[in-house]
Amino acid sequence: MNTEHPVYRRWSMRQRDWAVVFWIAFLSAAAGAFVLFGLINPLDMIGNWAAEYDIGVRLAYGLAFAFLYLLCLLACSLTMFMIRTGPQRGHARGEGRRPRPEIHDPAKNNPDLDDEDWQ
Amino acid sequence: MSLAEGADDSLYRKEAKVYPRDVNGTFASLRRLAMVLLLGLYYLIPWVNWSGHQSVLFDLPARKFYIFGITFWPQDFIYLALMLIIAGLSLFFFTAVAGRLWCGFACPQTVWTEVFLLMERFIEGDRNKRMKLDASPWNSNKVVRKLTKQFLWVLFALWTGFTFVGFFTPIRELGQSVMGLQLGSWETFWLLFYSLATYGNAGILREQVCKYMCPYARFQSAMFDKDTLVIAYDESRGEPRGGRSKSDSPAKKGLGDCINCTLCVQVCPTGIDIREGLQIECIACAACIDMCDQVMDKMDYEKGLIRYTTEHVLSGGVTRVFRPRIWVYGVLLLALIVGLAWSVNHRVLLRADLLRDRNALYRELPDERIENVYTLKLINMDFKPHRYRIETDNDDMLLLVSPQLELEPEQVGSFILRIQAPANAGRGSVEVNVTFSTEDEPVIKRTVNTRFLLPFE
Numbered sequence: 200m201n202t203e204h205p206v207y208r209r210w211s212m213r214q215r216d217w218a219v220v221f222w223i224a225f226l227s228a229a230a231g232a233f234v235l236f237g238l239i240n241p242l243d244m245i246g247n248w249a250a251e252y253d254i255g256v257r258l259a260y261g262l263a264f265a266f267l268y269l270l271c272l273l274a275c276s277l278t279m280f281m282i283r284t285g286p287q288r289g290h291a292r293g294e295g296r297r298p299r300p301e302i303h304d305p306a307k308n309n310p311d312l313d314d315e316d317w318q
Numbered sequence: 319m320s321l322a323e324g325a326d327d328s329l330y331r332k333e334a335k336v337y338p339r340d341v342n343g344t345f346a347s348l349r350r351l352a353m354v355l356l357l358g359l360y361y362l363i364p365w366v367n368w369s370g371h372q373s374v375l376f377d378l379p380a381r382k383f384y385i386f387g388i389t390f391w392p393q394d395f396i397y398l399a400l401m402l403i404i405a406g407l408s409l410f411f412f413t414a415v416a417g418r419l420w421c422g423f424a425c426p427q428t429v430w431t432e433v434f435l436l437m438e439r440f441i442e443g444d445r446n447k448r449m450k451l452d453a454s455p456w457n458s459n460k461v462v463r464k465l466t467k468q469f470l471w472v473l474f475a476l477w478t479g480f481t482f483v484g485f486f487t488p489i490r491e492l493g494q495s496v497m498g499l500q501l502g503s504w505e506t507f508w509l510l511f512y513s514l515a516t517y518g519n520a521g522i523l524r525e526q527v528c529k530y531m532c533p534y535a536r537f538q539s540a541m542f543d544k545d546t547l548v549i550a551y552d553e554s555r556g557e558p559r560g561g562r563s564k565s566d567s568p569a570k571k572g573l574g575d576c577i578n579c580t581l582c583v584q585v586c587p588t589g590i591d592i593r594e595g596l597q598i599e600c601i602a603c604a605a606c607i608d609m610c611d612q613v614m615d616k617m618d619y620e621k622g623l624i625r626y627t628t629e630h631v632l633s634g635g636v637t638r639v640f641r642p643r644i645w646v647y648g649v650l651l652l653a654l655i656v657g658l659a660w661s662v663n664h665r666v667l668l669r670a671d672l673l674r675d676r677n678a679l680y681r682e683l684p685d686e687r688i689e690n691v692y693t694l695k696l697i698n699m700d701f702k703p704h705r706y707r708i709e710t711d712n713d714d715m716l717l718l719v720s721p722q723l724e725l726e727p728e729q730v731g732s733f734i735l736r737i738q739a740p741a742n743a744g745r746g747s748v749e750v751n752v753t754f755s756t757e758d759e760p761v762i763k764r765t766v767n768t769r770f771l772l773p774f775e
Contacts, residue, residue: 277533
């Protein structure tokens with residue numbers, strides 16, 4: 200039986216990473232909003248300058264959540280970027296790492312460099 | 319036997335400790351100059367007073383930021399945003415022109431690591447002596463040197479942490495609190511936290527921060543092009559490399575100019591071999607250029623085997639400095655700097671907010687006039703006390719304010735403003751412009767637009 204058939208609509212690794220970023224940022228922002236607004240009235244944070252716009256409580260919650268979501272998205276995206284561009288699997292074992300550069304006495308095969316404090 | 323016990327089968331390969339060799343030369347001098355200048359600014363600025371305040375003080379409890387005689391309030395958030403954009407654009411601009419200039423000369427990680435290395439060299443000696451000391455068994459000499467180094471590092475880290483907190487709490491008061499052992503809990507926390515961060519980053523982690531933790535190193539390649547200045551080894555001139563005596567003719571021996579002394583590797587603070595090509599670990603400190611130039615001098619060869627150059631030059635072309643991205647970054651940067659300077663210079667040192675009394679839309683007075691009540695919030699952002707005048711563009715309206723509009727320097731005042739108008743002034747809602755101005759300086763003037771409510775019928 201031929202099992203090697205293309206799987207349609209499967210997401211690429213990059214798409215899955217982005218989906219995780221959006222989802223985790225949403226969860227973090229939601230948790231953050233719950234904790235924050237359990238302690239603080241959002242209207243107190245807005246200050247007097249916003250009074251003329253007559254921001255209601257719901258809009259204040261919405262705006263604050265959007266702000267938190269944006270911050271979490273930034274943090275998650277940067278984390279994803281650092282992981283994707285960072286050391287790959289096996290790095291800790293030394294895989295994929297450049298061999299340590301060869302270092303030796305500068306005067307080795309270079310007799311004119313032997314008068315320096317390079318020993 | 320577990321895998322970790324056998325050296326070859328170890329699960330982890332330890333990062334080799336880097337012992338950078340000391341180097342002198344043009345770029346080393348520039349790096350030291352940058353270090354003295356930047357750290358001098360960092361450690362001295364909080365002690366300098368300007369217009370009666372600490373020259374730079376971020377007073378978070380009072381929500382005022384003092385920066386060289388200018389007080390920024392939370393309402394001036396736009397300036398902070400502009401400054402951050404300018405900082406970001408500067409990074410783009412200088413990276414596109416000269417590569418990792420920031421990393422090599424101005425990054426706090428580089429600058430503080432340089433200081434910690436200076437102390438290490440002073441106590442333990444240069445590269446070879448440090449390597450021998452680390453490899454030697456513990457004896458009185460090693461204990462004394464290691465303890466002295468740690469003492470200096472901790473002392474310097476604590477001073478750094480103290481200065482950091484001094485940007486947020488007046489540093490003279492902070493100094494007195496430290497001397498009297500009366501430091502507050504948050505100040506103690508931040509002092510120790512920043513000291514630990516300095517000690518850990520500059521003393522222990524060093525190049526690991528640049529290699530694994532810094533995001534800038536990862537996305538810098540997006541700002542590089544073939545005309546960006548990079549530090550490069552001239553492979554066509556240097557290879558094949560090999561040892562030789564000064565009297566030998568490289569041509570006869572079939573060698574290039576690189577004598578394979580490995581000194582360029584020994585001076586590198588991140589421990590890389592620049593001869594392998596441009597690497598993400600290279601922070602462009604130019605220590606290898608200084609060292610290689612000295613070796614080339616000694617061998618009577620032309621300097622510049624390792625040098626600042628561009629990919630275009632290395633492939634036989636010519637560097638084009640003024641390319642589209644440089645123009646775009648440059649023009650944007652210039653426009654933002656000019657805009658910020660103009661805006662700060664023309665900032666009105668008065669802020670006024672009018673808040674309508676929400677309990678009553680309007681009030682009918684016995685003399686058939688209509689009255690609206692507002693809460694007026696005035697902020698005197700000047701360093702001088704002021705008395706303010708209040709007027710409106712509508713001659714029918716009468717403005718009554720209490721108490722008198724007088725504010726001390728940098729004071730926030732709250733007042734009750736009553737605006738009265740004849741009943742026939744209109745119906746529903748009428749727009750009113752209320753202007754506040756100082757009696758002594760006409761430049762300080764602010765107009766606030768609000769609505770005056772009247773009966774609808």
